[in-house]
Structures are given as structure tokens and as C-alpha cells.
Amino acid sequence: MLLSFAGFLSQATDLLERGGDIQKQIFFEGVEIGVSISELVVGPITTERLVRWAAGAGDFNPIHYDQELARKLGLPNVIVPGPFKSALVCRMLLNWAGKKGRLKKLKSRYMGMDVPGDTLTCRGRVTDKYVDKEEKCVECEYTVENQRGETTVKGMAVVCFDS
């Protein structure tokens, strides 16, 4: 039921979505340092999406939904929340990790503003792999970039796989 709702939403709002599905299961042994993580493209982001985020994340900071207040505070528009972008990165990482993976750590640095109408591309790359307390871990770095070519989020993540 949820899948068909999400499908309806995608069609109804004509979103550009790529890479939203869980990938074929990868295994720690097969992961190579330097390999790219299947990217995720989301957008154009609507103000409706930001309202849904406010309700779903419990973040009612008005700079994310109140246009008049945002401009009064010196912003060009309402802005896309940092944690929303981090959540998209988590979606990308967990789709890549598959059923046998889990997210252990995520760090995000919010470097720029994105606004409604923007399309965001999340990209990642494996930078290290190691065993930590019997957990098989893969370390990645990632970026989120908008259609203007601006990198608005940079960060790293650790994804772990069971044996």
C-alpha cells in the first residue's frame, strides 16, 4: 500500500527520481575501495515536500516553510533543511547496502543553501574497508550537489555488513 502511494506521488508530481530502489545485494568481500555508490537524484523539490518533512521530522523551524519570514530573515526563499538532505543520503546508502547492510555512522557538513525548485544529486564513493569489533565496515565519502553545480552537503558514512 505504501509502495503504490509513493508511486502515485512520483507520477502525480512528475519528480525526477533515479536510483530509489534497493540494489542487488553487495557483499563486503566484493567491495573495492574507490568504487562509486549508485547515485540518487531527487527533484525538483517542492514546498509540499518541505511541509511533509516538517511534519515527519518534527522540525518546525519556519525558515523551511514560511516564505515571508524567511525573506525577512535575509534568506532568498524557504530553504531545504540539512537533515532532509542527509536523509536522502541515508536512502542512497541503505539502498546500496541492501538487506545485509546497516548504517553505523553518518556525518554531514551543510555548506550551501538549496531552495524549492532545486534538483539534488547524491553521490558517494568507497574510501576504506576494515573489520571493527567483528563488524565488517565500509567507509564512504559523499556529496550532494544541486542543478547549479553547487555542492551543498559533504560528508562521510560507515556502512556495515553481517557475515
Added chain:
Amino acid sequence: MGDSLLTEEVKSYIGRETGPGEPLVIEQGAIRKFIEAVEDENPIFYDAEYAKETWYGDVTIPPLFLLTNMKSGTALDFDILLKARRTRGEDEVEILEPVRVGDTISANTKIVDIYEKKGKSGSMMFILSETVYKNQFGRTVMISRANIIKHAV
């Protein structure tokens, strides 16, 4: 360009702690609202049969779910600078144990540091905090670290 934002009153917040805040019961409906906002169809967030075969063991929360859904016990308990525009500069989440539907989570937060930078658009204050999330068994399930920026207006 104005006085420093780092008054004695502001600096007195460094090291202060808050919590445990109001506990949050993890519910499927709340998870659904979150994943609809990011259009995340990963079955670990709604399919118990699927989730049982993963590290999570049962339907689980998206990694960012607790960051802003806790009503208290967070850095926002402190009103450190009035008349300011607030944004997040950095976030970090570290997941230690699965959080599942039906769990009760409470948060404790410590203000780790506060510093100031003068930028093009005025002074900015950076508030570093660390939040520890525990479940109903007293186990630490997640730790988050935030750098929240306040722009004086």
C-alpha cells in the same frame, strides 16, 4: 560591526546538560510520515517480515528520525541567543543498536562548546552539542552531534 555574541551569559551554557526529555514512543505512523517526505521505500521501515532478516530485527526508524522528533532533552531546550535565525551547520549520527517500532526513546544533551565567527552577513554563533539516546532498557542506542548556527538578526 557590533559587540561579541559570546557574552558571559552565553558562555555559561558550555557544559550544561538537559534531559532526560519527554520520552518518544516509536510508532509506525510517524515513521510512515517521515519516509513519505523523503520517498524512501526501503522495507525495513514498514515490513516486519523483511526487517526480521536484517540487522534491525524488526521495523526500524530512518537514521535521521530522532534528530528533530524528540520534543525535549535536545539542544533546543536551551534558548541561547534570542532574535536569531537558526540553521544546522553539521550533523553526525552514530547508531549503536537498532531502534524498533514499540521502543521508547529518551534523550539527554550536553552543550559541548560555543564559539563565534564574524562573516560577511554579520556575526554567527556556533553551538556544538552531543545527544545520547537511550531506549526503555536503559541502553544507549544512538549518539548524535550537532553544530547549530545562529545568525544574529
